[in-house]
Amino acid sequence: xxxxxxxxxxxxxxxxxxxxxxxxxxxxxxxxxxxxxxxxxxxxxxxxxxxxxxxxxxxxxxxxxxxxxxxxxxxxxxxxxxxxxxxxxxxxxxxxxxxxxxxxxxxxxxxxxxxxxxxxxxxxxxxxxxxxxxxxxxxxxxxxxxxxxxxxxxxxxxxxxxxxxxxxxxxxxxxxxxxxxxxx
Amino acid sequence: xxxxxxxxxxxxxxxxxxxxxxxxxxxxxxxxxxxxxxxxxxxxxxxxxxxxxxxxxxxxxxxxxxxxxxxxxxxxxxxxxxxxxxxxxxxxxxxxxxxxxxxxxxxxxxxxxxxxxxxxxxxxxxxxxxxxxxxxxxxxxxxxxxxxxxxxxxxxxxxxxxxxxxxxxxxxxxxxxxxxxxxxxxxxxxxxxxxxxxxxxxxxxxxxxxxxxxxxxxxxxxxxxxxxxxxxxxxxxxxxxxxxxxxxxxxxxxxxxxxxxxxxxxxxxxxxxxxxxxxxxxxxxxxxxxxxxxxxxxxxxxxxxxxxxxxxxxxxxxxxxxxxxxxxxxxxxxxxxxxxxxxxxxxxxxxxxxxxxxxxxxxxxxxxxxxxxxxxxxxxxxxxxxxxxxxxxxxxxxxxxxxxxxxxxxxxxxxxxxxxxxxxxxxxxxxxxxxxxxxxxxxxxxxxxxxxxxxxxxxxxxxxxxxxxxxxxxxxxxxxxxxxxxxxxxxxxxxxxxxxxxxxxxxxxxxxxxxxxxxxxxxxxxxxxxxxxxxxxxxxxxxxxxxxxxxxxxxxxxxxxxxxxxxxxxxxxxxxxxxxxxxxxxxxxxxxxxxxxxxxxxxxxxxxxxxxxxxxxxxxxxxxxxxxxxxxxxxxxxxxxxxxxxxxxxxxxxxxxxxxxxxxxxxxxxxxxxxxxxxxxxxxxxxxxxxxxxxxxxxxxxxxxxxxxxxxxxxxxxxxxxxxxxxxxxxxxxxxxxxxxxxxxxxxxxxxxxxxxxxxx
Numbered sequence: 001x002x003x004x005x006x007x008x009x010x011x012x013x014x015x016x017x018x019x020x021x022x023x024x025x026x027x028x029x030x031x032x033x034x035x036x037x038x039x040x041x042x043x044x045x046x047x048x049x050x051x052x053x054x055x056x057x058x059x060x061x062x063x064x065x066x067x068x069x070x071x072x073x074x075x076x077x078x079x080x081x082x083x084x085x086x087x088x089x090x091x092x093x094x095x096x097x098x099x100x101x102x103x104x105x106x107x108x109x110x111x112x113x114x115x116x117x118x119x120x121x122x123x124x125x126x127x128x129x130x131x132x133x134x135x136x137x138x139x140x141x142x143x144x145x146x147x148x149x150x151x152x153x154x155x156x157x158x159x160x161x162x163x164x165x166x167x168x169x170x171x172x173x174x175x176x177x178x179x180x181x182x183x184x
Numbered sequence: 185x186x187x188x189x190x191x192x193x194x195x196x197x198x199x200x201x202x203x204x205x206x207x208x209x210x211x212x213x214x215x216x217x218x219x220x221x222x223x224x225x226x227x228x229x230x231x232x233x234x235x236x237x238x239x240x241x242x243x244x245x246x247x248x249x250x251x252x253x254x255x256x257x258x259x260x261x262x263x264x265x266x267x268x269x270x271x272x273x274x275x276x277x278x279x280x281x282x283x284x285x286x287x288x289x290x291x292x293x294x295x296x297x298x299x300x301x302x303x304x305x306x307x308x309x310x311x312x313x314x315x316x317x318x319x320x321x322x323x324x325x326x327x328x329x330x331x332x333x334x335x336x337x338x339x340x341x342x343x344x345x346x347x348x349x350x351x352x353x354x355x356x357x358x359x360x361x362x363x364x365x366x367x368x369x370x371x372x373x374x375x376x377x378x379x380x381x382x383x384x385x386x387x388x389x390x391x392x393x394x395x396x397x398x399x400x401x402x403x404x405x406x407x408x409x410x411x412x413x414x415x416x417x418x419x420x421x422x423x424x425x426x427x428x429x430x431x432x433x434x435x436x437x438x439x440x441x442x443x444x445x446x447x448x449x450x451x452x453x454x455x456x457x458x459x460x461x462x463x464x465x466x467x468x469x470x471x472x473x474x475x476x477x478x479x480x481x482x483x484x485x486x487x488x489x490x491x492x493x494x495x496x497x498x499x500x501x502x503x504x505x506x507x508x509x510x511x512x513x514x515x516x517x518x519x520x521x522x523x524x525x526x527x528x529x530x531x532x533x534x535x536x537x538x539x540x541x542x543x544x545x546x547x548x549x550x551x552x553x554x555x556x557x558x559x560x561x562x563x564x565x566x567x568x569x570x571x572x573x574x575x576x577x578x579x580x581x582x583x584x585x586x587x588x589x590x591x592x593x594x595x596x597x598x599x600x601x602x603x604x605x606x607x608x609x610x611x612x613x614x615x616x617x618x619x620x621x622x623x624x625x626x627x628x629x630x631x632x633x634x635x636x637x638x639x640x641x642x643x644x645x646x647x648x649x650x651x652x653x654x655x656x657x658x659x660x661x662x663x664x665x666x667x668x669x670x671x672x673x674x675x676x677x678x679x680x681x682x683x684x685x686x687x688x689x690x691x692x693x694x695x696x697x698x699x700x701x702x703x704x705x706x707x708x709x710x711x712x713x714x715x716x717x718x719x720x721x722x723x724x725x726x727x728x729x730x731x732x733x734x735x736x737x738x739x740x741x742x743x744x745x746x747x748x749x750x751x752x753x754x755x756x757x758x759x760x761x762x763x764x765x766x767x768x769x770x771x772x773x774x775x776x777x778x779x780x781x782x783x784x785x786x787x788x789x790x791x792x793x794x795x796x797x798x799x800x801x802x803x804x805x806x807x808x809x810x811x812x813x814x815x816x817x818x819x820x821x822x823x824x825x826x827x828x829x830x831x832x833x834x835x836x837x838x839x840x841x842x843x844x845x846x847x848x849x850x851x852x853x854x855x856x857x858x859x860x861x862x863x864x865x866x867x868x869x870x871x872x873x874x875x876x877x878x879x880x881x882x883x884x885x886x887x888x889x890x891x892x893x894x895x896x897x898x899x900x901x902x903x904x905x906x907x908x909x910x911x912x913x914x915x916x917x918x919x920x921x922x923x924x925x926x927x928x929x930x931x932x933x934x935x936x937x938x939x940x941x942x943x944x945x
Contacts, residue, residue, distance in 0.1 A: 005187040026789045033249045042242060042256060042274065045303055045318070045633070046787045049561040049647045051614035052568070054304040059318055061258060061272065064303060070568065079304075081320070083187050128300055131188040131195060169292060169571055171299060 004143070004172075005083045006128040009095040010068060011103055011184075012075040014117040019074055021048045021056050024067050027111045028058040036105060039063060065102050076103050076118075080128065088143060092125070092150020100154075103184055120181040127172040135172040140164045147174065155182045185322040186300070192326040199333035207339060207378070208332065211235050212325045213819050219263065219271075222822075227815045229266025230807045234345050236278045236338025237324045239266065239801045240317065240634050243273035250790030265321055268799060274318040276634060277302075277327060278341035282373035283351035283366055283393070284312035284587035284594075288574035291585065293334045295567030295574075297327050306570060308563035308591045310627055310680055311390070312350050313341060317634050339377060342801065344385040346461070349373035351393040352401035353586035353594050356519055359549035361395030362413035363424055365402075367517045368450060369393040371510035375454045376461070380861065384465040384809040384853070386476035390433075391457070394714050397427075403589060404714040405441045406432045406683060408478045409460060412714065416447055425449045430460060430490070431482030434677035438718045439479040442487040444494065451508045459498040463490065466857050470808075502860065519597060522582045525552015526601030537607055539658075540618040545603065548596070556595040556606055557620035561650060562628055562643055563591030565615075572613035580606055589680075591627050592620055623660065623667045623738075624653045627680065631673025631690060632785065636798035638673030640690025640701040640727050644786025646671045652731055664738045667751055668711045671703070676800075682718040683709040685751040686734060691724050692794050698776045701727035701785040701792045707737070707763060708755035717752070722764050728782045729770040736766050810927055813850025817843040817920045824913050828906075837904035840916035844893045847923040851880075854927065867897045880926050889915075889922035 013019060025044055032041045040061035047053045055074070057066040061082065068077035078099040084091045107116045125147060127133035133143065144162055151160050158180045165173035197205060211231070218228045245256045258272035265271045279294070286294075294314055298306045301323045302316040309315055319327070328338055340346055349369050356364035372391060376382050382389070392410045394402020404410030411426040428448045432441025448456055460478075467485070469476040482490050529541065546555040558573070565573075577583045577595060584596040598606055610616045619625055626649050629635065631642030649669060657665070672679035672689040681687030687706035692699050702724040709719030725733055740763075745754050755763060773782045784792050820843035827836035845863065848870050852859045855873050860866070871894065874880035880890045892915040904912065 001191055002187050025787065029250060029789050032247075033251055040256060040258065043247070044788075046644070046647075047303075047305060047564060048787075049650070050305065050564050050566060051617075053564065053566050057303055059274065059303070064318070070304075070566070083185060129186060129188050130296060130300065131191055167571075169296075 001132060003088055004127045004129055004133040005085065005091070006080045007084070007088070007091045007095050008077060008079045008126040008128050009092075009099045010070075010075040010077045010124040010126065011099050012073055012119040012122060012124070013067075014119045017074075017117040018115050019067060019112065020115065021067060023112060024056045024106075027106065028056065028065075030110075031058065031105070037065070037102070063098070065099075067106075075124070076106065078102065088146035089149035089153065092147055093153040096123070096150065096154040100184060107184070118184045120178070120184060122175060122177045125172075125174045125176065130171060133172045135165065135168050135170055137164070139172055140174065143172070144174075147176070151176065151178075156180075185320050186326060189323060189326045192329050196329040196333040200329065201332070203378075204332040204337065204339075208325055208328050209823075210816075210819060211328070213823055215321070215325070217819060217822060218265065222818070223815065224811075225264055225267050225269075227807050227811060229269065229801065230343055230812070231815070232265060232321070232324075233343030233801055234340055235324070235328065236280070236341030237319075237321060238276040238278055238342045239269050239636055239798070240273065240275045241632065241636050241638065241796060241798065243270055243275060243636070244268045244798050245270040245273065246796075248790065248793045248795045253795050266801070271321065275321055277316045277319045277324060277338060278309070279314040279316070279331060279336060279338050280341045280348045280373075281312050281314055281336070281587055282349045283355070283369040284353050285366070285370075286585040286587065286593075287583040288577045288585075290334050290336055291570045291574040291577065293330060293336070295570035297330065298570070299567040301327055304566055305564045306567070307630070308560055308565065308587045308593065310563075310589050310591060310629060310678060311348050312353075312587045312589055313348050314587070315630075317630075337377070340382075342388075344387055345389065346376045346379075346382045347388050347390045349376075349391045349393070350403070350407075350589060352395050352399070353588045354401055354546065354555065355393070355395045357546075357548040357550065357553070357555055357596055358395055358399070358401075359547075360399060361549075362415055363395065364518060365393040365395050365411070365413050365426075367510060367514040368411070368426070368453060370517070371506075372454060372457060375504075375506050376457065379458065379461075381458050381461045381465065381858065383812065385461075386468045386470040387473060387478075389461065389464065389478060393426075398713055400683075400711040400713070400715060401589075402714055403680075403683065404429055404432070406434050406438070406680075406715040407441060408433060409457060410441055410714070411448075411453060414447055423449060426453055428453070428456065431479040431487070432715075433477050433479045434680065434682050434718075435477070436474075436675040436677075437479075438677070438682050439483070440716075440718070441479075442482055442490075444487070444491055450514075451511055454507045455501055455504070456494065456498060459494045459501060462497045462501075462858055463493045467493070519584050520582060521550075521553060521597045521599065523580060523599045523602060525550065526599050527552065529554070529600045529603045532604055536616070536618075537604070540607065540616050541603070543618050543622055544616070544620045546594070550597075552600055553597050554600060554603060556598050556603070556610070557588075558593040558595065558610065558615050559617040559620040559625060560592050561617065562626075562646055565593070569613050569615055572609070573615065576606060576609050576613075579609075589627075590621065590625060592625070619654060619657055622657070622665045623669060624650060624657050626650045626653070626669045626671060628671040629673055629678035631671075631679075632788070632796070635673055635678075635800075637676060637800040638690060639692055639794065639797065640673055640703055641785040641788055642671040642673035642679055642688075642690060644788065645688065645703065645727060645730055648786050649731060649734060653734075661742050663745060663751075664742055667738065669734070675704075680715075681706050681709070683711050683715040684719065685709065685711070686737065687719050688730060690727075692792070693724060693726075695773055696775055698783050699792050699794055700773065700783055703727055703730050705730075705733060705767065708752045710752055720760065722760065722767070723771065725767060725770050726773055726782050727785055732770055733767050736770075737763070740766055809853045810850040813846050813853065814920065814923060814927075817847040817850070817923075820846060821913065821917055821920060824909075824916070828909055828913060831906070833904045833906050833909040837902075837909040837912040840909070840913040841896050841900075843916045844896060844919050847920045848893060851923050851926060854930065863897065863900075867894065870894075874926065879930070880922065882922060882925060885922075889918045892916070892919050 628646035
């Protein structure tokens with residue numbers, strides 16, 4: 001079997017930030033008009049009514065980009081839909097960089113502006129494929145070096161700390177603490 | 185598309201039934217054939233629809249972005265998955281949940297599918313199904329296999345087929361029911377699934393069951409076929425059965441179902457439904473999809489004639505074991521509690537708990553137990569919530585969970601001793617939204633969010649109404665609190681607007697050269713008595729002013745109602761003109777230049793347009809049974825060739841012969857109303873109708889290709905080698921081609937006769 005090829009990255013919103021989800025809908029629609037991302041952007045899905053749900057999603061062909069509310073922790077989620085045929089370290093770097101691009105656009109004056117701020121001390125990886133990457137200690141240990149390499153490529157050397165979600169029914173979900181933080 | 189797709193077949197195989205394994209292998213082969221240009225668009229569309237894989241808005245590759253309509257240039261290029269339907273465009277998968285019954289593992293797997301393939305949301309529909317949106321068609325076989333491994337099917341969830349069998353979610357625990365209809369709904373659902381008598385409809389066919397006459401839960405009278413539990417006394421002993429209705433339906437032309445029989449014994453409901461299906465398949469409209477539901481056939485024939493035809497059909501049907509096999513298991517299927525019941529629910533000093541308890545608990549007929557209603561806004565639930573619910577269902581019940589037509593989920597058999605603990609655990613999962621079954625609990629179809637036919641944003645409006653009413657819920661008078669609101673994105677009534685007190689369906693109006701989203705206001709529908717009456721239109725109001733309509737009409741009802749008067753009676757007493765005068769001024773709008781707010785829809789800032797409305801797939805593709813059978817035969821031939829490549833000689837030859845049998849069935853359907861499964865009978869009919877009459881004969885080869893089939897049928901004990909299997913495939917291919925040619929010749933002859941007849945007259 002191949003290695004995992006659908007890596008999601010969630011960059012958390014800073015606790016002090018105030019996110020207006022209705023405005024986010026408008027922003028995402030304008031991105032479709034202006035073709036602001038390097039993806040075929042299709043539509044916007046509105047799940048504001050779902051507590052701790054997917055929030056507002058910009059549906060793309062290669063990925064979904066959302067202001068996600070899962071676990072009660074708002075963040076920008078990059079949810080990969082099409083296959084990335086590359087080593088996991090490269091996928092990690094690519095997912096982080098794409099998500100950072102989205103976050104920079106969201107922080108723009110024509111988007112959410114100063115109300116949008118990222119928490120720069122941690123992020124989350126979710127491997128979106130239970131068969132290729134089950135949520136167990138062995139898979140986590142196997143993939144950790146690639147995650148580290150991807151993080152180093154994106155943010156440089158740090159003593160990254162990884163914590164795996166323990167519920168085996170969940171997808172492999174790893175929260176990473178960045179002691180030196182990152183620059184959005 | 186998931187990288188793991190090729191590996192799920194093996195993984196899920198052990199848990200899947202052989203029938204579903206075969207069914208999904210077929211679908212995967214059809215996907216490959218379509219990708220190689222070997223399947224017609226319409227045939228493939230109908231075949232995927234019959235597997236539950238539905239189209240979604242913008243899948244024609246075009247979308248209005250608020251400025252203009254733009255092409256969505258998917259990487260698949262010209263590859264399509266149906267007429268005007270781009271392969272790569274995201275689609276919807278409808279998952280059948282017969283009578284809404286779910287267990288804990290099924291909840292978990294539905295959550296897994298939502299996360300891995302969709303957008304993280306499982307959506308409960310107004311017919312107790314689950315839908316996943318933004319799905320890649322390439323992923324659907326894997327999803328279907330993973331669902332099949334836990335006993336869930338998507339087969340015939342869409343298309344011109346028998347749709348999900350819905351039923352009252354309180355069956356078995358309701359104090360007003362005649363008896364628990366669950367085992368009967370279950371039996372009917374699985375008896376009709378893939379049944380040969382249900383493969384030749386011109387439109388969909390929706391069944392429903394209710395345990396009683398008066399409550400709304402089963403909504404029998406708005407269904408194509410419906411059953412209301414009844415008991416009669418025979419020789420001093422009670423006998424279970426059903427009042428059987430036929431020909432109901434909503435949509436643009438709603439009809440109340442007609443009584444087909446006052447009492448059908450329980451052991452007779454499966455064959456009688458099958459007889460109805462045969463009559464519908466044979467006489468129902470096939471070309472004009474707007475007239476193809478069974479309600480039009482019942483209208484056209486009249487219920488007396490329809491009843492006579494059904495009886496006639498029933499009299500000639502060959503018995504099937506499954507008609508009555510399930511009856512011995514009825515008692516064994518009744519649900520049991522996990523924990524002992526308790527007399528009282530502990531009083532908690534918590535206003536939120538009190539509010540939830542008031543609306544979200546249902547007193548079971550069994551002392552000591554309640555059903556907990558989990559209110560889902562717009563029917564949406566996350567994967568995390570599904571897992572939490574699975575945990576709670578395991579901990580407090582025997583996994584007795586049902587989805588409802590109000591787009592909620594019910595946890596049955598909760599001991600009153602556990603209600604407070606269940607509340608706390610549901611609260612941790614953010615699943616304790618109060619107001620279930622009240623005016624706050626607005627239901628809606630997907631509308632313009634994802635449906636190709638949606639005109640206005642039904643979900644946007646429903647969310648808006650829900651939010652506003654929830655904010656005022658504590659102050660709402662009880663008579664208002666109990667009203668029912670339902671919203672549909674278009675006249676097709678998937679939201680059920682006809683049977684609500686206040687129903688709305690999406691329309692468009694042009695004001696000063698600008699399109700404006702509107703909703704037609706439908707008042708006075710009856711949710712009780714199994715959807716006993718349909719509401720009437722009061723006129724279209726701009727979408728953004730519908731909340732004001734709700735405010736005004738509920739206030740007027742509160743102020744003007746007579747003691748004990750229902751909203752339906754109030755509307756009738758006051759009269760349409762008076763009601764209309766209360767809201768008529770809301771139809772006027774400021775100009776576009778003055779206020780653009782009204783010129784876009786709820787939750788969507790784009791300037792409103794109708795340009796995104798596509799061609800719906802609700803009606804399925806009208807593909808003849810002959811075409812379907814011949815397409816299946818060709819797929820079998822392809823599979824036979826693959827088997828031969830793998831040196832599986834006997835299976836390859838058997839598969840090639842099956843292709844011949846399937847093609848024969850298709851050909852026979854052109855001449856015989858009900859084609860059976862018995863091989864000797866099929867061979868005999870083929871010989872009598874096509875071979876001995878030389879109707880099948882090719883002008884050059886004469887009867888050679890037909891003889892291939894007759895010889896193969898006479899030699900079924902043969903042990904095949906590479907050479908004989910190879911020959912069998914070649915002969916089968918020629919036979920299938922000859923079936924096509926035969927049908928073409930017959931069609932040409934019919935056309936010529938028609939022309940000659942027209943000229944003569």
